[in-house]
Amino acid sequence: MDVSDILAAHAEKQKAVTVEKDIPLVIDAGFLTVTDLNPVDAESYNEDLEGYLMSTARDGIQALVGALFSLPTTSSEEGPIAQLPPPTTQLPRAKPLPKPKPPTKWELFAKAKGIQHRKRDKKVWDEEKQEWVNRWGWKGANKDKETQWLTEVPANADVDHDPRKAARDERKARIAKNERQHQQNLARVQGASAQSGTAPNADRKKQIDRTLATTRTSTASMGKFDRTLEGEKKLKGVKRKAKVSADAEKSRDLAIIQKLEREPSAKKAKSSSGNGVLNVRKAIRAASKGKGSAALARESGGGKGKKGRK
Template sequence: MVSDPNYFDDEQMKADREKYVLDLTRDNVQLLINSIWELPTERVEESIVAKLPAAKAPLPRARKLPVPKPLTKWEEFAKKKGIKKRTREKKVYDPVLDKWVPTYGFQRYKAEKEKDWVLEVPQNDPYRDMFKEKRDLRIERVAKNEVARMKNIARAKKIATPRTGFVGPESASAKQLITASNIAKASTASVGVFQESLPNDKQARGIGVKELMPGEKRKKKASTIAGEKRRNMDIVTKVLNKKPKIDIDRAISLQKSEARAEYVPLPRSCGREEEEAANEGTGRKKAGKGGKKAKAFSRKKPKGGQGKRNHSKRAVGRKRR
């Protein structure tokens, strides 16, 4: 109802704060009383009552104010020419189906499918798929509408779009700019020979003016003496220090296979000394550990305990279930 737009007086506030605040409060209360008596009044039980206005609670908005939807290209043209939109009927009568069908929507597609259950094929092309052509035309119309919708969004946001082709990025990168500059230099009449370079000009890595000249890639670049000497020394070092490569694992496996081939099994009646003497030099290790006398080599299968299990010893052989 009442507001005081005046600023505080700093000098009076510093001189006498209590007196200044008291005077300011008195003036504001007087303004409030004057504004109350300006309101419409009425008498209630021998008392005069003022009718206060409705309370207002200004709250901040969580979102910005809604803006009007931008017009599409066709809406702008219709507004300029004064074309008014005609209201379409939701259903129209189809004399072929002899019933009312929807004007648009999925029910319309079902009605068209029911109506065109057979299509005439041209005589010059009997294998022509008319159903596929009709389906392709429908897909093309949908894609055309989608492209028009995207263009309207781009126009509303003031985004420049080409008439045809792929929409590229808004700005070129530094590498693309350097490449374009080098191509422009090599596109002159002198193929970039007399083209002056700008200060702080950079060359694209691998795409300089010389690389863009015809026949430059076939020419071998002149090498320096130090670089050529270093390359020659590297070649000599590799040749002199070349050693035969030996596969240790393969050599061990070959030796083991040869030892197995040379092994001669003897009858069980032969003793330990005779077996070692017969297989001396084959590379086979002696059986047994810790100097204990090992048993003669036997190819018998393990007995597997035969039902007599000793829990203090580990079971030998395959476990049967």
């Protein structure tokens, strides 16, 4: 008996075991789900809850397995594999639909003038390289004047005129202009939101207050001696947190004091435990009252030493 015979026999068995419901079960083989719209039998539910749930789940699984075996299958080493159809159940979104972005100044102008937006390709054809290159970005075509090996210099140009630097400055100016226009669009949208009393203006105000509070408390004095702005509210609840407890700080200070007290005695013990020459020198210096060994020898020799010298 081959695989097709086994599948046929199993399909016949599935047909023999049918699930009959007052309201037919909704089977979505694409999502492997079964929806039972039949009302709950209150008597069976209250009498044996576990048995009722098991019976309902068994009927749904039986109907789903029967639907799967009715699908076209392909054989593999692990066994027959059913080809699932596209899902028919429309699932809800996990998040709400995004709000449409407000139109920019150019979009409003284009709509008023009837200008159609034409999307430009990201690649352009380079005649010199004979290949497609990026219009912007790394090695983009907008930097060709900055990288070309020969550039025409105007006749009235200065002596120190740099064509590459001029092209780069012009490109940077365009970028700055675009960024400035973008910020103006954002400010215009926030202004419109403020007039209508919508949430973006309140969120922006909270963000500014939070940033201001962070900068005020970033100094060593926690903003106590910083210059305040006009209309700025006093920060509440801003305190510097102690990194160590009082007991730990006390123990640390006592350890430092004990260490300072031990250092002089340790140095003295180290000096007294030195070599013998150092001790003899100290003894001679003490006996001669700082005059040295020669003076001590003369004093110990008496008058003979003096007569010999004469």
